[in-house]
Amino acid sequence: MMEIMEGSHAVAEAVKRCRPEVVSAYPITPQTHIVERLAEFVADGEMESDYLTVDSEFSALSACVGASAAGSRVYSSTSSQGLILMAEVCFNASGMRLPIVMSIANRALGAPLSIWNDQQDSIALRDSGWFQLYAEDVQELVDYHFLSFRVAEDHNILLPAFVCFDGFILSHTYEPVDIPDQEEVDAYLPPFNPYQKLDATDPISMGMYATPDYYMEFRYELDRAMERASRAIKDAGQAFGEQFGRSYGSLVEEYRMDDADTALVALGSICGTVKDAVDEMRDAGRKVGLLKLRSFRPFPKEEVAKALDGVSQVAVLEKNISPGSAMKGAVGLEVKDALWKTGIDVYSYVIGLGGRDVRKKDIAAVVDLAERGRGDMFYGLREELI
Amino acid sequence: MERRGAPVQAFVRFSDSKIRLRSQVYEPDYIIVQDSSLIKDVDVFAGLTEGSVAIINTEKGADAFDVPAGVRVITLDATRIALEVLGLPITNTSLMGAFAAATGEIQFPALAEALGERFTGALAEKNIEAARRAFAAVGGET
Numbered sequence: 331m332m333e334i335m336e337g338s339h340a341v342a343e344a345v346k347r348c349r350p351e352v353v354s355a356y357p358i359t360p361q362t363h364i365v366e367r368l369a370e371f372v373a374d375g376e377m378e379s380d381y382l383t384v385d386s387e388f389s390a391l392s393a394c395v396g397a398s399a400a401g402s403r404v405y406s407s408t409s410s411q412g413l414i415l416m417a418e419v420c421f422n423a424s425g426m427r428l429p430i431v432m433s434i435a436n437r438a439l440g441a442p443l444s445i446w447n448d449q450q451d452s453i454a455l456r457d458s459g460w461f462q463l464y465a466e467d468v469q470e471l472v473d474y475h476f477l478s479f480r481v482a483e484d485h486n487i488l489l490p491a492f493v494c495f496d497g498f499i500l501s502h503t504y505e506p507v508d509i510p511d512q513e514e515v516d517a518y519l520p521p522f523n524p525y526q527k528l529d530a531t532d533p534i535s536m537g538m539y540a541t542p543d544y545y546m547e548f549r550y551e552l553d554r555a556m557e558r559a560s561r562a563i564k565d566a567g568q569a570f571g572e573q574f575g576r577s578y579g580s581l582v583e584e585y586r587m588d589d590a591d592t593a594l595v596a597l598g599s600i601c602g603t604v605k606d607a608v609d610e611m612r613d614a615g616r617k618v619g620l621l622k623l624r625s626f627r628p629f630p631k632e633e634v635a636k637a638l639d640g641v642s643q644v645a646v647l648e649k650n651i652s653p654g655s656a657m658k659g660a661v662g663l664e665v666k667d668a669l670w671k672t673g674i675d676v677y678s679y680v681i682g683l684g685g686r687d688v689r690k691k692d693i694a695a696v697v698d699l700a701e702r703g704r705g706d707m708f709y710g711l712r713e714e715l716i
Numbered sequence: 717m718e719r720r721g722a723p724v725q726a727f728v729r730f731s732d733s734k735i736r737l738r739s740q741v742y743e744p745d746y747i748i749v750q751d752s753s754l755i756k757d758v759d760v761f762a763g764l765t766e767g768s769v770a771i772i773n774t775e776k777g778a779d780a781f782d783v784p785a786g787v788r789v790i791t792l793d794a795t796r797i798a799l800e801v802l803g804l805p806i807t808n809t810s811l812m813g814a815f816a817a818a819t820g821e822i823q824f825p826a827l828a829e830a831l832g833e834r835f836t837g838a839l840a841e842k843n844i845e846a847a848r849r850a851f852a853a854v855g856g857e858t
Contacts, residue, residue: 467736499738602736689739 338363347515350405352397354382360497361435387412391419398428401527410437424459429482446685449649464597581630583622590619607693634668645700677705801846813847817856
């Protein structure tokens with residue numbers, strides 16, 4: 331049933347239906363409403379989870395690691411500085427192959443302090459070994475939680491997951507969303523069946539010391555699991571579509587890409603604005619389309635190459651900055667790699683950092699720049715401040 | 717949303733079809749000003765055009781505000797209504813009643829139902845009453 335709900339509360343409803351046995355999180359804007367609501371569910375007896383209150387994000391994810399290693403389904407959520415404080419634990423969680431799911435309400439990083447949206451936080455954890463999905467709207471955001479637990483816990487995968495969504499833009503927006511019934515979610519997401527777990531009667535050690543004779547193979551296996559995750563996400567997305575009618579059977583979504591000469595590539599909620607801008611440009615006779623990336627890790631290289639085959643230029647919208655990188659943004663590098671030797675021009679545009687608004691006219695201006703061969707730049711700077 | 721008392725701008729779009737656009741609203745059909753003392757700091761009337769409606773919480777009359785030509789100004793003392801009914805200067809629900817009356821975009825029974833879902837018990841009744849008084853103050857008939 332469709333109902334109008336705040337994005338954060340929709341996440342909490344989704345998480346409740348995933349039946350995590352342990353939730354541990356530390357409140358941070360703009361993630362706070364998620365964990366507040368989950369704490370209410372637990373306190374009111376609506377949710378049978380242990381809700382662990384902790385003193386920091388570092389402790390929150392450390393508690394998740396312990397609980398997951400002990401065989402529990404585990405959930406957390408954070409933003410921005412909180413995620414960066416968790417960074418050390420993030421690498422341990424993936425290294426120990428613990429299928430923790432964490433919602434990331436994407437927010438800029440300080441300094442200077444900003445509570446507003448960009449995607450620097452999760453992009454900065456690119457190499458942490460967590461798969462990363464990005465939601466365009468609240469419905470995708472809800473659905474990705476069910477999908478992520480299913481993929482993460484697959485014994486062929488065993489990777490932790492970020493479900494990324496733009497802070498405030500999705501977290502604080504009320505919009506219509508379908509929250510599936512508990513029975514439907516139970517049918518899609520069976521109880522957690524840990525591959526191995528800490529057990530006092532059958533002791534094992536996890537996350538132990540690896541000498542140079544062993545370490546590299548652990549990292550190799552982590553990378554192989556991430557490669558397999560591409561197929562697993564698509565299969566889980568396909569199965570989701572068969573059961574719920576909303577299919578996520580591809581790591582990318584093409585919007586008006588037929589005969590497109592210029593393609594925009596983007597992650598997250600900005601894709602909605604881009605779709606409206608593409609419609610206006612198409613109405614004006616311009617051959618423009620959007621390639622939306624659902625997943626940044628694993629990076630859907632083959633899908634990107636296939637979808638962009640035939641375009642002349644690609645404009646990648648980047649809500650992140652990699653200072654010192656020739657392309658500026660982290661996503662453009664991957665797109666350029668996917669199109670290597672094709673002769674297609676790929677440009678990055680750093681846009682919307684720290685909550686700066688992105689309008690349809692900005693999208694059109696970026697297309698103009700790409701068609702004039704200008705890119706790998708910040709877009710929308712206030713020249714008087716520089 | 718961040719901390720009570722800080723100046724905040726929020727934006728609403730409503731439509732029968734799916735809304736994909738995520739940018740701020742630059743040419744509003746309607747604006748609601750919860751605190752008229754902010755008018756000197758923020759150009760709240762920017763983007764209003766002929767036929768737009770500005771609903772302002774103030775003790776002053778509509779003539780006190782310099783708006784673009786053709787903009788209809790509706791003023792009401794929502795703070796007083798909120799203080800009398802809720803005992804707190806929280807004007808959101810009063811101003812929603814004023815919005816319903818001024819624009820006709822939402823019907824009062826639907827607003828009352830939504831407030832009944834958002835709040836429970838006596839708080840729901842009080843907020844519905846605050847909305848009702850503001851609705852009447854702006855000329856709406858329940």
